[in-house]
Amino acid sequence: xxxxxxxxxxxxxxxxxxxxxxxxxxxPVNAMWLVIAALCIYAIAYRFYGLFIANRVLGxxxxxxxxxxxxxxxxxxxxxxxxxLFGHHFAAIAGAGPLVGPVLAAQMGxxxxxxxxxxxxxxxxxxQDMTVLFLSTRRxxxxxxxxxxxxxxxxxxxxxxxxVLLICVIILAVLALVVVNALKASPWGxxxxxxxxxxxxxxxxxxxxxxxxxxxxxSLIGAVLLLAALLYGRTISETPSLAHYFTLSGPALALLIxxxxxxxxxxxxxxxxxxxxYLSTFLKVGTVALLAVGVLIVHPQLQMPAITRxxxxxxxxxxxxxxxxxxxxxxxxxxxxxxxxxxSGTTPKMIESEKQIAFIGYGGMLTESxxxxxxxxxxxxxxxGVYFAMNSGAALIGTTAAHAADVVTSWGFTVxxxxxxxxxxxxxxxxxxxxTGGAPTLAVGMATIFSSFLGGKALMxxxxxxxxxxxxxxxxxxxxxxxxxxxxMIQDLIGNAVPAFRETRAWGNNVIGSALSCVLWGYLLYAxxxxxxxxxxxxxxxxxxxxxxxxxxxxxLCTVVLFKMKRERWAWVTVVPTVWLVICTVTxxxxxxxxxxxxxxxxxxxxxxSQGLATQQVLAPxxxxxxxxxxxxxxxxxxxxxxxxxxxxxxxxxYGIVRVLQARAxxxxxxxxxxxxxxxxx
Amino acid sequence: xxxxxxxxxxxxxxxxxMVGIPDYDTYxxxxxxxxxxxxxxxxxxxxxxxxxxxxxxxxxxxGRCC
Numbered sequence: 130x131x132x133x134x135x136x137x138x139x140x141x142x143x144x145x146x147x148x149x150x151x152x153x154x155x156x157p158v159n160a161m162w163l164v165i166a167a168l169c170i171y172a173i174a175y176r177f178y179g180l181f182i183a184n185r186v187l188g189x190x191x192x193x194x195x196x197x198x199x200x201x202x203x204x205x206x207x208x209x210x211x212x213x214l215f216g217h218h219f220a221a222i223a224g225a226g227p228l229v230g231p232v233l234a235a236q237m238g239x240x241x242x243x244x245x246x247x248x249x250x251x252x253x254x255x256x257q258d259m260t261v262l263f264l265s266t267r268r269x270x271x272x273x274x275x276x277x278x279x280x281x282x283x284x285x286x287x288x289x290x291x292x293v294l295l296i297c298v299i300i301l302a303v304l305a306l307v308v309v310n311a312l313k314a315s316p317w318g319x320x321x322x323x324x325x326x327x328x329x330x331x332x333x334x335x336x337x338x339x340x341x342x343x344x345x346x347x348s349l350i351g352a353v354l355l356l357a358a359l360l361y362g363r364t365i366s367e368t369p370s371l372a373h374y375f376t377l378s379g380p381a382l383a384l385l386i387x388x389x390x391x392x393x394x395x396x397x398x399x400x401x402x403x404x405x406x407y408l409s410t411f412l413k414v415g416t417v418a419l420l421a422v423g424v425l426i427v428h429p430q431l432q433m434p435a436i437t438r439x440x441x442x443x444x445x446x447x448x449x450x451x452x453x454x455x456x457x458x459x460x461x462x463x464x465x466x467x468x469x470x471x472x473s474g475t476t477p478k479m480i481e482s483e484k485q486i487a488f489i490g491y492g493g494m495l496t497e498s499x500x501x502x503x504x505x506x507x508x509x510x511x512x513x514g515v516y517f518a519m520n521s522g523a524a525l526i527g528t529t530a531a532h533a534a535d536v537v538t539s540w541g542f543t544v545x546x547x548x549x550x551x552x553x554x555x556x557x558x559x560x561x562x563x564x565t566g567g568a569p570t571l572a573v574g575m576a577t578i579f580s581s582f583l584g585g586k587a588l589m590x591x592x593x594x595x596x597x598x599x600x601x602x603x604x605x606x607x608x609x610x611x612x613x614x615x616x617x618m619i620q621d622l623i624g625n626a627v628p629a630f631r632e633t634r635a636w637g638n639n640v641i642g643s644a645l646s647c648v649l650w651g652y653l654l655y656a657x658x659x660x661x662x663x664x665x666x667x668x669x670x671x672x673x674x675x676x677x678x679x680x681x682x683x684x685x686l687c688t689v690v691l692f693k694m695k696r697e698r699w700a701w702v703t704v705v706p707t708v709w710l711v712i713c714t715v716t717x718x719x720x721x722x723x724x725x726x727x728x729x730x731x732x733x734x735x736x737x738x739s740q741g742l743a744t745q746q747v748l749a750p751x752x753x754x755x756x757x758x759x760x761x762x763x764x765x766x767x768x769x770x771x772x773x774x775x776x777x778x779x780x781x782x783x784y785g786i787v788r789v790l791q792a793r794a795x796x797x798x799x800x801x802x803x804x805x806x807x808x809x810x811x
Numbered sequence: 812x813x814x815x816x817x818x819x820x821x822x823x824x825x826x827x828x829m830v831g832i833p834d835y836d837t838y839x840x841x842x843x844x845x846x847x848x849x850x851x852x853x854x855x856x857x858x859x860x861x862x863x864x865x866x867x868x869x870x871x872x873x874g875r876c877c
Contacts, residue, residue, distance in 0.1 A: 201845075203838035204861065209828070216825035342858030344827055398866040399859070406866075407830045414829065475831075613866060 136176065143169025150435070151240060157430040160506045163239070164424060167247060167502045171495045174251040179491035182256060186691070186699035187263045189483035194804055196269045197479050206270070209479040211488055217479070218493045220410055221471045222258070223417065225304055225604050226461025226676070227497055229567035231505040233669060234458045235516065236446040238436035239509040241455055243502065249456070249463025250498035253706035257464060257680055259490030260687040260703060262472040266486065267802045270478035273469050277686050277781075279801050280693065285784040289682050292777040294618045296466065296675040298646075299770070301390075301611045302653035303672040304604045306664050309382045309654070310566035311601060316375035317366040317557055317594050319382070322601045323375070324358035325405065326389070332404035344407055351408045359595060363557060379658040386608065387651035393609040394616055394643040402609045409603035416599045420503050423578040433509035433516065438541060445521035445540075446565070447666055448728045453717040457673035462501020464710070466679025468494065507574030508567075514544025515552050515561070519570050522663030523563045524750030533562050557590030565663040568604075572596035615646040656763045661750030671767060674717045678778050681710040685785035692792040693800040711782055718775035722768045731771065735764035831865035832858060 146166035150158055183189045200206040209217075234242030265271055271279075274293065278286030312319045328351050336347040365371045377385070393401050442450035447458055461467070472490060480489065508516060517537045518526060526533040530546040537544050553561040556576060561569065576592035584592070617633060620642045624631030630638055657664030684707040691700045724730030727737045738761045741748040751757045792799055824834050835854050842851045852860060 201841060203841035204833065205864065207833050207837060207841075209833070210821065210824070213821060213825045213828055217828040220829035337859075341855035342832075344830060344832060345823070399862055402866055403830075403862050410829050411826065479833075610866065 136173070139169050139172055143173065150243070154435070157432060158435070159428055160424060160431055160510065161428040163243060163431070163502060163506060167243075167499060170247050170251065171499065174255070175487070175491060175495060178251060179255065179259065179487045179495075182259065182491070182702055183263075183484075183487035186696065186702050187260065187486075188694075188696070189263065189486055191482050191484040193483055195266055195480050195482060196477060196803075197481060199804060200269065200478075205475070206478045208481045211481060211485040214476065214479050214481075214485075215489050215493060216414075218471070218476045218489050219496055220414055221474070221476070222465070222468050222493060222497055223413060223500060224461065224467075224607060225307065225568075225600060226465060226467075227501040228504045228571055228600065229307060229669075230458055230460040230462055230673070231501045232508040232567035232570050233446050233520070233665070234455055235433055235505060235508040236437065236444040236520065237440045237451065237455060238434050239431055239505055240435040241440065241451060242459055242505055245456055245459050246462050246498055246501045246505065249459065250494055253680070253684070253710065254462075254464035254468070254498065255491040255494035256702060256706055257466075257684050257687065258468045258472050258494040259486055261469045261683055262477055262480075262490040263483070263486050264687065264690055265473035265477035266480055266483060267804065269803045270475075271473065273473045273683060273686070276473065277682070280686060280690055281781075281784050281788050285781055288777055288780050288784075290618075290622075292675075292679060292682060292774070292781075293470070294615065294622070295770070295773060295777070296679050297611060297615050297618065298649045299653065299668075299672050299675050300467070301608055301615065301650035302657060303665075303668050305383070305386050305390075305608055305650070305654045306657045306668060307566040307568050308386065308601045308604050308608075309379050309658055310564055310663070310665070311568045311572070311597050312377070312382055313379045314376055314560070315366075315558055315597075316372040317362040317590075318597045318601070319375040319377055320365045321355075321358050321362045321594060321598050322605070325355065325408070325598075325602055325605070326401070328354045328358070329401050329405040329408065332408070333400040336404060337399045347404060348407050348411055351404065352411075355408065355412075355598070359591065359598060362594060363590065366557060380655065383651075383655050383658045386605070387647050387654065389605070390608050390612040390651070391643050391647045394612040394646065395639055402606075402613070405602070405606050405609065409606040412599050413603045416596075417500055417503075420507075420575060420578065421499075423575075423582060424503055424506055426582045427578050429506070429510040429578060429581075431506070431509040432511065433513050437513070445517060445525050447669055448726075449670065449717075449720070453713040453720070454670060456713050457670050457677060457717045459501070460673040460676050462498050462504070464677065464680050464706070465497075466676050466681070466683055468497075469679065469683035504567075504571055507571045507578070509574075510577060511570070511573050512544065512548065512552075514538070514542040514548065515573070516570060517542055518544065518549050519561050519564045519573070520567075521563060522565060522661065522666055522750070524661045524663075526562065528562065530560070530562065555586065555589045556593035558593075563663060565665040567665075568597065568600045572600065612643065612646050612650070615649070616642040619645050619649075653766075656759075656766070659759065660763065661752075661756070661760075667763070667767060670717065670721060671770060674714050674721070674771065675774050677710050678714045678718075678774050681707060681714055681778055682781045684710065685781050689785050689788045689792070690800050692789045693798065695792075695798050697793070707782075707785075711778060714778055715775055718771045718778075721771045722775075731764040731768035735761045735768070738764070832861050 143166055146162045149162045150166055197206050197208040231242050264276055274286055274290050277289045332347045332351045340346055514537050518533045526536045530549040534544050534546040534549055572593050575596040576589050579592040580586055580589045620630055632638055657668050660667055684703050687703040688700055688707055720729055722731055725733050727734040738757050742757050751760055835857055839851055
């Protein structure tokens with residue numbers, strides 16, 4: 130009885146908090162209400178929906194042996210305490226996506242994005258993560274691609290495999306673009322991030338040769354050196370003769386990052402990749418925890434309105450309406466297809482009992498969504514005028530504070546040139562205009578929160594660059610590791626035709642594979658950097674769409690298996706998010722290709738520019754006819770990528786429907802499980 | 812005191828597993844119990860083996876999200 134009362138109280142508190150967040154107009158809302166609303170919703174969702182899915186829908190069986198016991202080898206398969214495993218799983222799924230997506234979504238105000246972060250995670254994201262984890266646990270920890278192949282057929286498996294490669298390339302390009310935009314013309318940031326390379330090398334040598342395997346000691350050394358680099362970065366930026374070397378343009382930074390990705394992919398992992406991973410993982414988890422503490426202590430006011438005028442789809446940060454583009458933009462914080470790869474990776478090989486799947490799968494994703502909520506808070510506590518000046522491309526707001534302030538004020542967010550200069554000065558930068566990509570905006574928000582309880586305004590610059598470092602470090606670690614993964618996928622794909630190319634240890638294959646992988650994402654990155662709209666404007670929706678597309682594929686697999694298990698009574702649990710994601714991604718993909726509005730549609734944009742080219746007329750934001758041809762080529766390339774993504778979703782869904790119909794026509798359980806499975810029973 | 816030591820051990824285990832290094836003692840205990848005749852890797856070997864498996868090559872495992 131007292132338990133029931135407790136849940137009634139949680140529900141009431143959540144409703145009140147959500148009411149304040151959603152209905153308050155005019156008065157600034159305190160960020161704490163957002164936090165309380167989110168936490169209450171997560172608690173209720175976990176208790177009443179997450180556990181319901183685990184116990185009823187999936188029929189998680191605590192007595193059934195998990196792969197961790199069946200194949201226990203002390204290495205890959207190890208029964209692991211659920212809290213320890215939760216940490217592992219969370220560290221693997223938490224990345225830049227949930228931090229950047231909500232920041233970009235804030236252009237419509239904090240409310241639309243927040244609502245989707247909450248609804249999306251409860252009904253789609255967490256359901257996907259948990260169900261895939263469950264399926265993989267019942268199949269000896271097999272990967273998503275393997276499961277699609279065995280449950281849906283080889284064609285669906287291959288199509289999904291191409292989809293994964295596509296999303297991998299786009300993710301690498303977009304994330305690298307976020308880093309470039311954060312570091313261009315920022316000597317302090319560039320110096321600090323550049324220092325992480327020699328620091329990683331020192332750590333690598335220490336952990337390999339001096340004190341083998343001392344992860345804690347290595348990381349401590351790395352952290353101290355990193356702090357020193359961060360502090361010295363200020364001196365660099367204030368000494369013109371030194372700052373000169375670290376003040377780089379976007380294209381120069383892009384080339385450096387592409388070259389770095391190649392080197393990191395070719396070098397032995399212990400030297401560069403692994404130590405950076407240690408540093409970035411601990412920094413990531415630590416900073417996210419610190420941010421949560423900071424939001425609780427400081428409980429700042431939200432300055433961004435609940436809903437802005439850009440709800441009509443005319444916003445400067447990214448183009449498109451609430452539906453489908455808001456959902457595409459939020460991406461990872463609400464539902465992320467990438468997680469289906471993690472949930473079918475190492476976690477299912479270590480889970481002790483099927484009864485823990487809800488806590489790790491559903492709970493892990495709820496935590497990720499909370500990171501998204503904090504990013505939304507970070508973007509919403511800074512002045513809206515500053516937010517729009519930072520997130521609009523130079524083509525829209527120009528390159529001087531005076532002009533930018535005029536334009537942003539004309540949008541209804543009153544801001545003065547002095548405020549923009551002061552904001553840049555506070556964080557130790559010369560300009561904050563058009564720092565698109567979300568990371569710098571979030572860094573300003575985080576610096577505001579951190580400096581108000583640790584160090585005051587004097588430390589604002591250090592906190593800003595700390596936040597930039599934190600984001601750049603783990604994005605670059607993703608770029609390292611992603612380039613390698615991409616390389617293996619390419620080797621595997623080409624290996625179908627030339628079997629010798631599959632040998633991953635051969636030096637020549639290594640170099641060729643790495644180079645191919647870098648060229649693929651590097652080209653997109655370079656095109657994005659030179660895009661006069663600021664790159665993110667064009668590429669983030671493409672990234673979001675492919676990510677959600679992968680989620681749609683994973684949820685289709687979940688649906689097919691539920692039907693095969695004869696649990697179709699409960700299949701709506703995965704059918705509803707699948708249908709929603711398919712509608713969302715296909716609509717977004719088709720709009721990106723065919724929309725007659727040149728702001729949204731790639732083809733109509735290309736047509737507009739071709740027309741200009743034919744009449745020798747230079748259209749803004751391009752500055753020459755040559756630039757115009759480049760814009761046209763990018764448009765066609767992006768349209769092709771979007772078309773491939775849409776085709777992949779449609780093919781997978783068609784296969785899914787065929788398999789569901791087959792399963793319905795068969796009177797017995799046809800799911801291919803391993804262990805005490807139902808194979809051949811019935 | 813015991814519970815504090817236990818908590819610390821769990822925290823270290825969690826931090827290590829986050830970067831792909833499972834618990835070495837568990838590995839040793841497993842080898843002793845199930846393969847008593849076979850050799851057991853030293854911690855340094857174990858560490859290298861795990862590091863290679865995480866970023867390795869075989870199969871191209873994806874260990875991290877966007």
